[in-house]
Amino acid sequence: MPKIPEEVYREIRKYALKLARRGYVTAHGGNISIRSGNIMWITRHASSLENLRFEDIIQVYVDKPSSFDALASTETIVHRKIYLKTPNLAIVHAHPPSTVALTFFYDEIIPLDSEAYYVLKKVPVVEGSPGSENLALNVAEKLKTCYAVAVRAHGVFTAAKYLDIAYQYMCMVEHSSKIILLTEGLKNLGLKFIKPRKF
């Protein structure tokens, strides 16, 4: 396999573990990539983000397929399309449960909390089968104008220049979704919803 830089492994592993600890991925779900020129390092197909091994980082091309696509994440096609259509350099894909639940009810998720509202504005919800060209196109298109995209019944993609920022977006999306769920629950208990005059 093309030599994977040790620091790339350490960086991806750090955020993979954070996603797992937060419960944003199940045992072998989710994936992370970092771009460097025409190559990207991406987590292996079905690797466990809570216990990422050195051999779980796969190097593939951004601009063309390679033999090693066979080993890379199912969503490599989505990552590739995002890198081709946006200037981002890092992508996080996870399955945060509150956000996935909301995708069954909304076409876009508008954060209620101020921080997420200011940063994300909205999280569009798109459709597409995992690993499909259709999903890749839908996600990449939305990420041209948004920081995060949810996929109905599936998960969330976030992209940024830095892996840490893409991870932040992911946390922010899920945090906002939890607030929406809590708020809707309180509304159902009969509490009066007070819309902020301004954030």
Added chain:
Amino acid sequence: MYGWFGKGLKINLSNKTIKEFKIEKDILLNFVGGRGLAAKIFWESVNPKIDAFSNENILVFAVGPLTATSIPTTGRFTLASKSPLTGGFFYSSCGGLFGASLKKAGYDVLIVENRAENPVYIQIDNGDVKVKDASSFWGKTTKETFEQLRGDLGKDFSITCIGPAGENLVRYACVFGGLGNFAGRGGLGAVMGSKNLKAVAVRGDKKVKVANENEILNLMEVFKVRVTWNPILSKALAFFGTSMLLSIINEHEILPTKNFQHGKFDKAEKISAEVLSKIVVGRRSSYACPIACKRVTKTRRMHGEGPEFETLGSLGSMLMVDDVEVVAELNYLCNELGLDTISTGGVIACAMELSEKGIIGEKIRWGDAEKIRELIFNIAYRRNLGSELAEGSKIFAKKYGGEAYAMQVKGVELPMYDPRGVLGQALAYATSNRGGCHLNAYIISVEVLGFPYLMDRFSIVGKPSIVVYLQNLSATIDSMIICKFLGFEFDEKDFAEYLRLVTGEKFTQEHVIMVGERIWNLERLLNLKAGISGEEDKLPDRFNLDIKPMLKEYYRVRGWDDNGIPLKSKLKSLGLADCYA
């Protein structure tokens, strides 16, 4: 019956008698079809001790209950016989259209007995069966035979045929199945040749009745999604074909190089999928196959089918050939002459090493493409040294006292995974019923590719159980019959559902595994009776691998004794109590 026709066809080439016969349902339920049915037929009708080229040997063409249904990849057929390489029972699975056509002609199995006095071919046109003169085809290449027969009979006939290598009884001659597919291994083309059988042409238009067509169509929607999300099936194989493996295997340092002297070829990039893709001019798909892994290529001088990964290794890194166009052209030559590319490469690599060490007099230099081309011709026509090479590396090397350089198991040249870097594969090679074979248990999926999970390839922990599981599952896959590539995404639970929906019978995942285990044990018994004992469960000394601890555990998991003989209690549990060796 759903899925099966419950009918077979038996043709005696000696007296030209043609008989249809009924296949009992309990045999189909217990052995399913394809490889399993062929093993059962062998057990019932052939003395395992006979020579592969003897008149008493039979050829079995078998399909399965899934063949020619709307379930993807179900156009395959099994060809089975005694192998002139191993001396034991051998099967080979072949894609293309032939299997679907045989099934649609109304048959689950075709048995060919005895030897024709003169060259013949078999023509099956639905229920109309003839044995016809093939004198005008004898001596022709697979491509010429295929095209001439299709010209004579019509393009709706599916054809399987042999080339000059089969006619000349080269012990690793293969059988061409159309659309770039071959029943490649074990020398079954030579068995066809020994019977003076040049080809089988079949046309069928019967519909295969299935129990739950609507549910199958619903299931296929899920099938499509699961294929899409599998990066090997929908991306790598679809984009590059099997050649995508070359760089991966080389980077893991398990690409056989220079007759397994090394596990890494420093010029692998020049024969990689990425370079090969520059000469790819088309893709080929078998019956109902969405993956379309076959490749048509065009060099500056020629065009043809392949090369696939195994051939890039066997005619590339094994022989130190680093020009992808040369490998492709050597592949075309083997295809047309009807030679198994893995064994051809393995035998020539053995000869090159014997030459290098001065054990044989003939000068054969590594990477000498012209010499390799000449040797391939000479093997197919059994000329000069080629006649000795046509016997396979085991017999050839032994003649010169160079057994250590024959990289084979049970007489069959090893495929393109160096077992030193994949210990589960080492065990799978050693215990394979058909000798040096990667397809009896494709544990590379787990040890290298990470499907469904990446195991430590240098560890032996848990490997015997996984090898047993994969061998059993593979036996059922070869009997249903579907393409083994589906194993990258689907498992016995899915396969049981396919069988249930097609046949209407109560197949469960336990049943799927048990059918495979039954077939595996029956094949083992056939080999034991043929004189292939547990002592043959070994690897060439070159690898310096002590597999005894794994082997001991493997025998225990299998329910066999310390000599690798199935225990009565195991056979009884599989419904094979009467088959005790």
